[in-house]
Structure formats: C-alpha cells, structure tokens
Amino acid sequence: MGLDDFEHRLSAAQPELRQWGKYVSELIEEIASSRNIKLQMLSSRVKEVESAVGKLSRKKYRDPMLEMTDLVGVRAVCLLSPDVETLCLALESYAGLDIRKSRDTSKEYEGAPDKFGYQSHHYEIRAKVDTLIGGVKVSSNTCCELQLRTLMQHAYAEVVHDSIYKSSWSAPTRAVRFVSSSAALIETADHLFCETMNILDSEMQGRGQLLEQLTAIYDSQTHNSKFKDQKFNMMVLDELTPIIEDDTADEVARFMSERSYIGERIVSRIDSDAFWSQPVSVLTYFLAHTQPSALKELWPFAESEDALEKIYSDLGRKYHCE
Template identity: 30%
Template sequence: MTDRETGLLERWRAERPMYAAWGNFVAATLTDAVAREIHPTTLELFLRIPIKPRTKADPSLLAKAFRRGKPYADPYNDIEDKVGLRFVVLVSADIKIVERVVNTCPKWTAVRARDYEEERRQRPYEFDYQSVHYIVRSKDELTFDGVAIAAGTPCEVQVRTILQHAYSELTHDTIYKPSVQASPEVKRSAAKSMALMEATDDYFMKVREWLDAALAPSREVSAAVDRLYRSFTGLEPQSSPLDMLLIDHFGQWAREGFEVELRQFLDDKGFLADRIRERAPVDLLFRQPAVLMVYWAIKVAPRSAPENGPLTDEELAPIYSDLGLARPVAQG
C-alpha cells in the first residue's frame, strides 16, 4: 500500500463515523419530510425498499480514488459518495415527490449530479442506465446521534423506480464497468429491457391515473371522516385496512355536501363521542375514522346499509343501539 493510500484510509477511518451519522441524519430527515408530503399514504406503501445509508468500504474507496482513471485533484474531498442512500419508489412520478423534498430541506444544499430525464432529452434514441442522483451537503455544523458533523459534509442521494433499480442491480456492475467488456448482443438486450421498462412505467402511470380518478370519491370521504374523527372524539385514529373496507361499502351513502351533513349529525348526537371513546381501547372498529361513516349510513339507510357489508351483526349491534334503532331481521 502506498503512502497516499495509507493517508487516505487513515483519514477515512477517522471520519467514517461522521459520514455515517450524516447519512443517518439525511435518511431520517428525508423520510419524515416525505411522510408528510404523501400523507395519508404511508411510507410502507410509497417506498419499495427500506432506506439504509451505507458508507464506502475501504477497497471501494481506494479503487475510486486511485484506480479508476479519474483525474481527482484531491481524491478524498472530490469523492462525494463516501456515504449514500437510495430511495426506491414505484413509478417515475414518485421520483418528483422525493426530489421536491430533497431540494427544499433547509438543513443542506442539494445539487443534482445526474438527471436521467435530461439524459433522455439529449439522447432520445438511447436506452441506458437511469437514476436521479443528488449530492446534499450540510449547511452548518450539527450533531446527530452524539456525533459532530462538519459543515459541507456530502452525502449522495439516489432516487429511482423499482424497475430502474432492478435493471441497475442486474447490469450496472457488469455492462458499464471498464473491467468487463460485454458483448454487443448483451448490450443490445440490456437496451431493449430498458426500453421495455420505460414503456412499462408509462403504462403503470396510466393505470395509476385511472385508479386515482376511480378512488377520488372514496378518498374525499376518507379525508372528511379523518378530520371529523379527530375533532369529534379527541382521539388519534389508528387506521387499518378495515378503514378502507368501511369507506368502500358505507361510502355509497355519502352524497354531495356529506361532510356538512355528517358534522351536523354529530353535533346533534354528541353523546356518540363518549361511546366511541369508551370502546376504542378494546375494539378496532371504533379506532377507525370510518366508524363515523358507519353511523351515518345506518342513520340514512338502516335496512340497506349493512347488506353485504364488512361488519357482522354482532359488530353492528352497538351502533344500532347507540342510534336507538332495532337491527333489521334478515328475511329468510
């Protein structure tokens, strides 16, 4: 090992904890901001792969600094991806959400190091590796997890779709590395797969647009009952898949002006807040914002609302009782 390699590694080993802390800070800050941006969608649905900041291994850092033919004037400081993290999302439109968060965080400066959309505009007939890369640098010195982080410390943030990620995992370490000379047939097949991925992403986006339009009424009802549940009960809802099942079924009784009418209904029956608070600790149904929709639908259509619905007679019984209604007897 040469003196310059030894010197670089000594500095890297001393500063690696700082870079690791900076990567963890960037990951935590971005995930919190993205979660706010996409609410009520959850991070578990938005992110396809868990975020895991990684620092460069010693051999990888040495190879990049001295063995890859890049004319670094100052190898240690010029290498900006000593720590990095990756956001993997479903479709290309989701990349824009992460980019917006990256670019608006006040804790760092962000410079786009690679933009696949710009590369496609410049070379429209080529189908190649795609990803958005940013370098974010801390604006000021800060401390995270008990570790001091110097101002200007860089972290690479990659943002890509799950299809782009799959392509990169398959090909990027082989086809595009100078140590491997892939045959023209392999390169051609890789280009065709990238072209297919772009087309697939376009189709995914069209499907999402159709689904978003189809689900828009349900989402409006969901947002309304979520707001009212908080203000009416004073509880923080714990939404689960049951919530959407309730919205999908009982939401058909949400007509125009529904939120105003539901608010008036709740004002008239303020005692329901006590009933919900009493049952919420032991019954998942009463921790769902859509339970308000269930009350409303049964009040509007006591006979037809529960038909073919997701709730059993036993689950519906306290709601009918609260409203002073008798549960309709099924006709046999």
C-alpha cells in the same frame, strides 16, 4: 500525487470519510421522515482503498483526494418517483450544507427520448466549513456522493452495473437490448403505480372527508368521546360506496336533525357494543331508511347484524323481511 502517497492519505482519511457518510445518511433519513417518506433502503459506504487505487489507472486526477467525489457514498432508495422528486427538492433548498447536483439522468434522456437506461439523481455534498462531527474533523473539501433512486431503478442498477457497464468484456447486443427493454418497462411501471396511488389517494381523501362529516354529526347527536375505530369506519364506507352519493353527508345531517330519538338510542347502547361508538352508525340509520335492501346486501360485517336489526327496528322496519 504519487500512488503510494494517495494510498497513505486515503487510509488515514478513513475515519473522516466514515463519519461524514454517517452524518449525511442521518440527514437524509431526517429529511425523509419530516416529509412522511418511507425509505426502502438507506446505506453508507466508504470506498475501499484497493478500489480507489484501481480507479486511478482508469482516470487521470491531479489530486484524487479532492477530485474523486465518491470516496464516501450514501444511497437512498424510495418506493416511487414522486418521493425521489420530493427529496431532491428538499435537498436543493437545504442551506446547511454545500449540496450540488452532479447528475440527473432524467435530463440526459430529454435529448434522447427513444433511449432507456440507468436512472438516478446524484449529488455532491460537502460541509460549508471544516466541522467537528463525533470527535472527528471533517474537511469542507470532503465530498460525499449521494444517489437517490426508486426501488425499481435500484434493482436495474444492481443487475446491470457490474455485468454490463463495468464488465471487462463487451456485453452481447441481445443482453444490452434486454436491459434497455427492462428500463423502459420500469419507467412504465413507475408511471402506472403513480397513477394508481393518485386514484387511491383521491378515493381515500373523499372517504376521509365523508368520515369527518359523519363524525361531526355523530358527536353533535351523542356527545360521545369513546374510541372511534377509523379502520372499521373506512372499511364500512368502502363497502357501502355504491349507495353513497355526493350529498349523503348533508342528507344524513338533515335526517338526524329530524329524529333526535336516534341519538338517544345510540347513547343507550354504547356500552353494549363497540359499533355504537362509531360515526358510521348514523350513516347506517340513514341508509336503512332510504335503501334498506341494498344496505343489507352490502353490509360487510356479519358480527354487526344484531346492531343492524336494532336500527331497522328503531325505524319501524323488520330486518328479515326487507
């Protein structure tokens, strides 16, 4: 194919390329949303005619319209690597399009574990048959290149792409070493952030399970359907963690079953203070009974001290003398 012919065909294909890029971009957004993945960035671009023509001088193509797979591209950026991996698995199981992985840098580095550099997942995405999208015919030969990476990997790529790898001159050895070091740090940081999120998720799961148990106890005692402030309840549980044991929920259930009057007191106060509508109120009663001093020391909300005083009084204790 001659240069003029390619330039003419590429110019004519611009509407098709834009439409295909938009379609793929919307598909990625839909897949990410269905898996509760928040994309940090999602962009679509059609390669400029001048850039594509310039690429012909550097690489040989029999038919660049078919072989140049990045004439339209989509880039999706996730916060951390587990989200990228989830998206990759979803794409590879998606049957509606012809999706093929063209590059996986993690596999490339398996054979060179001492090297660090650019990281990304690349896919070639095509329609299985010629398709009409938004009034524009998209050929099954039209390829969209999708790049998936983390936010830190994206920052690395943006810094080094033009200044190091696409530069017209050879970058100084010191600069190359610096970017290699930064790639290693990025991989380490991603690992540390992932481990941090795992720890936080584990803690949140434990507190969430405890809150569900407290809610069941609270509901059985009060039959109250008023709004329950999850954020407030979780904050209280977080602050009281040092005096909460693995069997606390069972102990609270036993404690409440032996003191039916507590549920009645809670119900009588529901309209006076939002605190009494919260499941942590039953936990507070239990801790005021078993660990009164520690509870007062750890209690995080001064505005709820009136409620605490009532709880101590209900249990026959003096709040200001404990």
